Amino acid sequence: MMNMDYINVIDNFVETVSTPILVIDDRSYVISSNKAAVDLLGSDFKGRHFYVAIRQPLIINLVENAFNGNESKKGNFYKTVSGVERTYEVTTKNSRELKIVSLSFYDTTDVIQANQMRRDFVANVSHELKSPLTSILGFIETLSGVIKSNPLKAKEFLRVMERESLRMSSLIDDLLGLSRVEAAEKQLPTEEVNLGDIMREVLEILTPTAAKRNISINYVQDASDPLIMGDYSQVVQVFTNLLQNAIKYGGDGKKIKVIMNSTEYHKALLTTGYKVSFEDTGIGIEEHHLARLTERFYRVDNHRSRNEGGTGLGLSIVKHIMARHNGRLLIESDPGNGSVFSVIFPNRIN
Ligand SMILES: Nc1ncnc2c1ncn2[C@@H]1O[C@H](COP(=O)(O)OP(=O)(O)OP(=O)(O)O)[C@@H](O)[C@H]1O
Ligand SMILES: [Mg+2]
Incomplete structure (x- = not known):
């Protein structure tokens, strides 16, 4: 059990942190939380067991491990905020001296989403380039077989290859154009x-x-x-x-x-x-x-x-x-x- 003065200091301190933060004592009770944490979790849970505030097993494990070791550990906490599922990276940190563990929440939703968009983009570009290329490669192979025996057919294959190459080239032009426009948008x-x-x-x-x-x-x-x-x-x-x-x-x-x-x-x-x-x-x-x-x-x-x-x-x-x-x-x-x-x-x- 901690001295009231200390708790007062901690209360004032956590309020200077802008991301959500919870402070838990060695009995696993919440002793302090800032406004950002109250907004996120819906209540300050002060004086209550932290299980009440956070029921996700991964985070419970994280806190328990933090009391057993010094190292800071991270885990994800999920919460739906105004209809959107958000992901918070939770970091625990142990102070042996004060016999407390702090739990801070960092909202990584936008970073995760940006990464997803980048992956989708790369997948789309690769797919768009891959299909004409596969078709060109196929025609080259067939072309070498018919070039002498059937020059007319060969000409037709060349036309397809030209069309597919033009498609790839226009896709690349569009992509370059898009990135140029984006760069100059401001x-x-x-x-x-x-x-x-x-x-x-x-x-x-x-x-x-x-x-x-x-x-x-x-x-x-x-x-x-x-x-x-x-x-x-x-x-x-x-x-x-x-x-x-x-x-x-x-x-x-x-x-x-x-x-x-x-x-x-x-x-x-x-x-x-x-x-x-x-x-x-x-x-x-x-x-x-x-x-x-x-x-x-x-x-x-x-x-x-x-x-x-x-x-x-x-x-x-x-x-x-x-x-x-x-x-x-x-x-x-x-x-x-x-x-x-x-x-x-x-x-x-x-
Ligand atoms: N005037 C239109 N009438 C009907 N559908 C349209 C019209 N303009 C665009 N679309 C639809 O919107 C889609 C997107 O148009 P957009 O111009 O972005 O791409 P695109 O024409 O398919 O390819 P790109 O312009 O890159 O060569 C088109 O694939 C088409 O389905
Ligand atoms: Mg178009």
Whole structure:
């Protein structure tokens, strides 16, 4: 049993620690806890056996071991906080002199989640590169067998190999682009760019692709060319991605409408800006997919998108670029009837 003065000192001391901390005496009673621990465990449990505060066997073992040795040990404690399961790394530390053990909780949920995301990312990239590569390797093997006997077949194999190589190369370009955009996301663009010029350039590049599919693009621009503070090549990427998607998923023989609006107030921005919309009359997207479209590698229909050479990175790149421009990407869709992808750029700040 410890002197009351000591406990007072300990009470005051633990309150200076911002992470949750419990102090347990050699009878296994909680003698002190800070506010962070009360918030985490729901009560201060002062004067009560620590089993009452923590029922997880691993942590109970940890405390018991701590009383038997000097070494600090760690273990995980799990707790659902506002609907989210959180993981805390618990460290025990023994003071032989004071005959106490301290238990501190360090929230590692975000670190674990970030690691998981990195692993998923690497797995996705590897998978995306692996399948075209496997196909190329297979064709090379077959090719060497038929190159003399069947030159026509050989030519066909070469075409497949070219297509698969291009897919890998475009995936790598997208990945590099994404990491460049992410790295620069905190820096506002400093050049003045003309959205009309950019749109005309993108339309010129993609009109032949659309024509091959019998798709007509109708471009409507309200008022004069908008000037914004932007990054020219990034805005080109945004328009290209959205128009390419409208072509790829809008359906052959259908119509695409591109509208560049004049400046108006946008609630999504809380200020005035220019909205550019890409409307297609294609398959559309069901509501439950909408929120996930900007996730890396997310595709509604993997098979269809892959056939189009897509990797599911386009919209995540668009989202990052719009964030850098202090703008927004809005997606609306009516399944079966088409989709509207809009980007809003804030007006140039003078
Ligand atoms: N206009 C659209 N209509 C219907 N579905 C769309 C449209 N635009 C995008 N999608 C869906 O959203 C998914 C993600 O689009 P995103 O542009 O990120 O990737 P992608 O086009 O598959 O590949 P990438 O752009 O990297 O070549 C697509 O796979 C497709 O399923
Ligand atoms: Mg795309």
